[in-house]
Amino acid sequence: MRPPLLDLVVSKFDDAFSCGELVFQGDSAEQEQIQESASGKSYNFRITQLNSLQNRPETGSILANPFAKPEPGLTILSSYGSNDEFRLVLNKYPVVKYHFMLVTKAFKSQNSPLASDELHSTLRILHDLRSSDGHENWFAFYNCGPESGASQPHKHIQFMTLPQDFTPFCSEIVTEAGRSSEDESIQPLLDPNMPFAHFIAKLSPDSIDNKDSIAMTFASLLQKTLNVLVEAKCNHISYNLCMTTEYMMIVPRAAKKFKDLIGINSCGYMGLVLCKDPDTYKKVKEVGILNILSALALPPHYVMTTNEYHY
Numbered sequence: 132m133r134p135p136l137l138d139l140v141v142s143k144f145d146d147a148f149s150c151g152e153l154v155f156q157g158d159s160a161e162q163e164q165i166q167e168s169a170s171g172k173s174y175n176f177r178i179t180q181l182n183s184l185q186n187r188p189e190t191g192s193i194l195a196n197p198f199a200k201p202e203p204g205l206t207i208l209s210s211y212g213s214n215d216e217f218r219l220v221l222n223k224y225p226v227v228k229y230h231f232m233l234v235t236k237a238f239k240s241q242n243s244p245l246a247s248d249e250l251h252s253t254l255r256i257l258h259d260l261r262s263s264d265g266h267e268n269w270f271a272f273y274n275c276g277p278e279s280g281a282s283q284p285h286k287h288i289q290f291m292t293l294p295q296d297f298t299p300f301c302s303e304i305v306t307e308a309g310r311s312s313e314d315e316s317i318q319p320l321l322d323p324n325m326p327f328a329h330f331i332a333k334l335s336p337d338s339i340d341n342k343d344s345i346a347m348t349f350a351s352l353l354q355k356t357l358n359v360l361v362e363a364k365c366n367h368i369s370y371n372l373c374m375t376t377e378y379m380m381i382v383p384r385a386a387k388k389f390k391d392l393i394g395i396n397s398c399g400y401m402g403l404v405l406c407k408d409p410d411t412y413k414k415v416k417e418v419g420i421l422n423i424l425s426a427l428a429l430p431p432h433y434v435m436t437t438n439e440y441h442y
C-alpha cells in the first residue's frame with residue numbers, strides 16, 4: 132500500500148530542498164497581515180515578500196515545457212488518478228513549503244475548463260491531505276486563461292497551505308452560510324461587500340463519492356463566469372478557481388497584471404499577495420490590495436442572479 136500522500140509530499144520536498152532542486156528562500160520571507168475595508172467591512176490579507184520568486188519564469192512555452200517531462204527530483208508520483216492520467220510534481224519555485232501540483236501527463240491546455248476527472252482528483256487530494264494533516268489548511272487553485280496569472284501553458288492544478296490563523300473571505304462566507312437556518316439556495320454564495328465579481332459554491336457532502344456532483348458544481352459556476360465575461364465584453368476566457376474540501380470559488384478575470392507592478396493569480400483572491408522584491412512590497416501597500424484585486428477582476432454588478440444564458 133502507498134504511504135499517505137502527505138508523507139510522500141513532505142519527504143520529496145525535504146529531499147529536493149536539501150539537494151538544491153528547489154528554489155526556495157521561505158525562511159527569509161517577510162510577511163505581514165494587512166487589514167483593508169470594503170463597504171465598511173474589514174478584510175485580512177497576508178502580504179509576503181519572497182525574493183526566490185524572482186527566479187520563477189514569467190511565461191513558459193509549449194516548446195520549453197517543464198511539465199512534459201517533469202524533473203525526477205521534483206516528481207512525487209509519476210502516475211496518479213483513476214486512469215493514471217496525471218503526475219504529482221513539486222513546484223520548483225514554491226511559495227510555501229510543500230507547494231505541489233497535479234499535472235496532466237498528456238499535454239492539455241491551461242486555457243481549457245477542468246474535466247470531471249481533474250476536479251475529482253483535486254478533491255480526492257484535498258481530502259487525503261486533510262485526513263493526515265489536521266493542523267494545516269490546504270487549498271487547491273487553477274489559474275485558467277490568458278489573463279488569470281498562469282505562467283505555464285500545460286494543464287496544472289496547484290496545492291498549497293494557508294498561513295496559520297488566516298481565514299480567506301470566501302471561507303468566512305461559507306461558514307456564515309452554514310450557520311444560516313435558511314434552506315440552501317441554488318444560487319452561489321457571494322460577499323456583497325467585495326468589489327469584484329465572484330461565485331462561491333459549497334460542495335455537497337457526496338462530492339467525494341460522486342464525480343458528477345463536483346463536475347456539475349463547476350459547470351454551474353463556470354456558466355455564470357462566462358456570462359460575466361460576455362457581459363463585460365472580454366475577448367478571452369480567464370478565471371481563477373480556488374477549492375477546499377468545503378467549497379469552490381471562481382473569480383472571472385479581466386487582466387493578469389496591475390500596471391507594471393504586480394501579477395495576481397488565484398492566491399490573490401484567497402487574500403495572499405506575493406511580492407518579489409521590497410519595492411513591489413512597499414508600492415502594493417500604498418496602492419491597496421483591494422484596489423489591485425478589483426482592477427484585475429470585473430465589477431460585482433456583472434454578477435447575474437438568473438440562470439439565463441447571455442450569448
Ligand code: AMP
Pocket residue numbers: 187188197202205220221222223224225274280281282283284287396
Ligand atoms: P502558473 O504560474 O499558475 O502557471 O503555475 C506554474 C508553476 O510552475 C509556477 O508556480 C512555477 O513556479 C512552476 N514551475 C516553473 N517551472 C517549473 C519546473 N521546471 N518544475 C516545476 N515547477 C515549475
